[in-house]
Amino acid sequence: xxxxxxxxxxxxxxxxxxxxxxxxxxxxxxxxxxxxxxxxxxxxxxxxxxxxxxxxxxxxxxxxxxxxxxxxxxxxxxxxxxxxxxxxxxxxxxxxxxxxxxxxxxxxxxxxxxxxxxxxxxxxxxxxxxxxxxxxxxxxxxxxxxxxxxxxxxxxxxxxxxxxxxxxxxxxxxxxxxxxxxxxxxxxxxxxxxxxxxxxxxxxxxxxxxxxxxxxxxxxxxxxxxxxxxxxxxxxxxxxxxxxxxxxxxxxxxxxxxxxxxxxxxxxxxxxxxxxxxxxxxxxxxxxxxxxxxxxxxxxxxxxxxxxxxxxxxxxxxxxxxxxxxxxxxxxxxxxxxxxxxxxxxxxxxxxxxxxxxxxxx
Amino acid sequence: xxxxxxxxxxxxxxxxxxxxxxxxxxxxxxxxxxxxxxxxxxxxxxxxxxxxxxxxxxxxxxxxxxxxxxxxxxxxxxxxxxxxxxxxxxxxxxxxxxxxxxxxxxxxxxxxxxxxxxxxxxxxxxxxxxxxxxxxxxxxxxxxxxxxxxxxxxxxxxxxxxxxxxxxxxxxxxxxxxxxxxxxxxxxxxxxxxxxxxxxxxxxxxxxxxxxxxxxxxxxxxxxxxxxxxxxxxxxxxxxxxxxxxxxxxxxxxxxxxxxxxxxxxxxxxxxxxxxxxxxxxxxxxxxxxxxxxxxxxxxxxxxxxxxx
Numbered sequence: 119x120x121x122x123x124x125x126x127x128x129x130x131x132x133x134x135x136x137x138x139x140x141x142x143x144x145x146x147x148x149x150x151x152x153x154x155x156x157x158x159x160x161x162x163x164x165x166x167x168x169x170x171x172x173x174x175x176x177x178x179x180x181x182x183x184x185x186x187x188x189x190x191x192x193x194x195x196x197x198x199x200x201x202x203x204x205x206x207x208x209x210x211x212x213x214x215x216x217x218x219x220x221x222x223x224x225x226x227x228x229x230x231x232x233x234x235x236x237x238x239x240x241x242x243x244x245x246x247x248x249x250x251x252x253x254x255x256x257x258x259x260x261x262x263x264x265x266x267x268x269x270x271x272x273x274x275x276x277x278x279x280x281x282x283x284x285x286x287x288x289x290x291x292x293x294x295x296x297x298x299x300x301x302x303x304x305x306x307x308x309x310x311x312x313x314x315x316x317x318x319x320x321x322x323x324x325x326x327x328x329x330x331x332x333x334x335x336x337x338x339x340x341x342x343x344x345x346x347x348x349x350x351x352x353x354x355x356x357x358x359x360x361x362x363x364x365x366x367x368x369x370x371x372x373x374x375x376x377x378x379x380x381x382x383x384x385x386x387x388x389x390x391x392x393x394x395x396x397x398x399x400x401x402x403x404x405x406x407x408x409x410x411x412x413x414x415x416x417x418x419x420x421x422x423x424x425x426x427x428x429x430x431x432x433x434x435x436x437x438x439x440x441x442x443x444x445x446x447x448x449x450x451x452x453x454x455x456x457x458x459x460x461x462x463x464x465x466x467x468x469x470x471x472x473x474x475x476x477x478x479x480x
Numbered sequence: 481x482x483x484x485x486x487x488x489x490x491x492x493x494x495x496x497x498x499x500x501x502x503x504x505x506x507x508x509x510x511x512x513x514x515x516x517x518x519x520x521x522x523x524x525x526x527x528x529x530x531x532x533x534x535x536x537x538x539x540x541x542x543x544x545x546x547x548x549x550x551x552x553x554x555x556x557x558x559x560x561x562x563x564x565x566x567x568x569x570x571x572x573x574x575x576x577x578x579x580x581x582x583x584x585x586x587x588x589x590x591x592x593x594x595x596x597x598x599x600x601x602x603x604x605x606x607x608x609x610x611x612x613x614x615x616x617x618x619x620x621x622x623x624x625x626x627x628x629x630x631x632x633x634x635x636x637x638x639x640x641x642x643x644x645x646x647x648x649x650x651x652x653x654x655x656x657x658x659x660x661x662x663x664x665x666x667x668x669x670x671x672x673x674x675x676x677x678x679x680x681x682x683x684x685x686x687x688x689x690x691x692x693x694x695x696x697x698x699x700x701x702x703x704x705x706x707x708x709x710x711x712x713x714x715x716x717x718x719x720x721x722x723x724x725x726x727x728x729x730x731x732x733x734x735x736x737x738x739x740x741x742x743x744x745x746x747x748x749x750x751x752x753x754x755x756x757x758x759x760x761x762x763x764x765x766x767x768x769x770x771x772x773x774x775x776x777x778x779x780x781x782x783x784x785x786x787x788x789x
Contacts, residue, residue, distance in 0.1 A: 262768070264768065265764050265768070269706060276702070280750070284747060284749035408580075445587075447698070450584030452584070454578075458577050461563055464569060
């Protein structure tokens, strides 16, 4: 008989080892899925995880994409991880990401022919504000009316998508675009563009911001009283209340930080890789970032690695659909599977698995 | 403009529009009454939508389609059940994973089904009843799932209120330790509840792809699962209020669609937001003030059970 025995404190070894174990298990299960789709599983896994980085033919294009895709994921996931640690579930990052892009691009487009270098920083601020504002709705409803933040933040994603569509077809439509939906191409306007900073690396301002945010979050969690309060509120809510931690303040702060970062990610995306406000410029980074946050064990440095790995599955998935004809939906299922395995093997962190009957227990 | 809208047709179509939400919400209500918070309703619905669609197209039988949808979604819910009940994973995170995975898997299965027409589900022939003016159009001119959805509410209400099964289920949801001490199999009961919730969400999803739309496109459920979750809170975990909430929501959906069709001055995109915004508003009203919905929430909601001795 298998039996679970609670560990007195979480195992440090398994805390580090579970993400790796989960990735291996996902590769096996994913391989089975690819085999069912009639593809050679070994070839498919190699195309996803190896070829984007090392294949002589494709790596030149794929490698820079790694940072392009990892940047927004890390930026959003780091923000989300703070809330998740405190038991505050902002799962509407996709909506905040869209609103950041809409606000930021809106400021840029409103100033359109003006050419000064202050426009881009202004747009970043507007993007952060847009995401922050969108996250404040569930945050304030939570603190004022105790409304469930999970449902509100998620429902607002759908609202944001309609706002995006209305903007792309209405006020922000390119007047010189011949009636096609979508705004002016921001990445081609020098004062608004978020260009590749070092050619061939994929490094843009969003990636720089992501790295900065990871370091800031690490310092916050290790050295700052707010980081301590976040961890305390998540692990022992009662103790936190006795220690004078205000749950309302934490909700406002955590939701605000994650919303602002998601908004910034949206702005960097729409001025760089995506280029313009269009009906579907958003590609679900806000949702994938939830997986990244868990894969990184809600730890800033872990999220950095997890973001890169998740970016790799995106690029590898594109490559696999190009070379092997693997359906692009397969990679989404693959990412979901990763989260399943991650949650499953997390058991090993908090419990010991014992063989034998119950009698030996106390 | 509003005068063009026929109230009888409006009520009849709001009953149709709310069927997926009723089914998913009443399933989730049972799950939550057992003390489990499954946020994967959206993922289970969309799995039900595609499994139902594929089965119906393959067999040519819409009834088998609904069965297929129920089985597909229940199978997916079993993954959630295994992870949360045996691997003791966080229910919020696992529910989200279920939605993300369900969306990916459904669009994977649905490849090649875009533009395919599913077999038609006819209305239940109620003969002369359907010819009664106004009332006939509202009540007696529907497909079987509309009646099934109302019947399922009545059944869940009766079972929870009057039967031993209902009592045990509620006991498990209120205090799993006490239920365990009394000798009830907490994990087994919760797994069964989760599967019931999955099957109901699956039928709701199949209704979207087989009758309401009827065709397959990625992301076809468009947040209905999340709205169903909100309706459970709105209903304060009471079955008949699920019906009320779902009809309210269905009414708003149908009204805004009618306004769009009638060429209202408000652009379509803003009207389409209405159902989501009203749902948020209703959540706020329900969770604040005297009638705080959360007071009625099952006490063990969202907590994992591990028998330590």
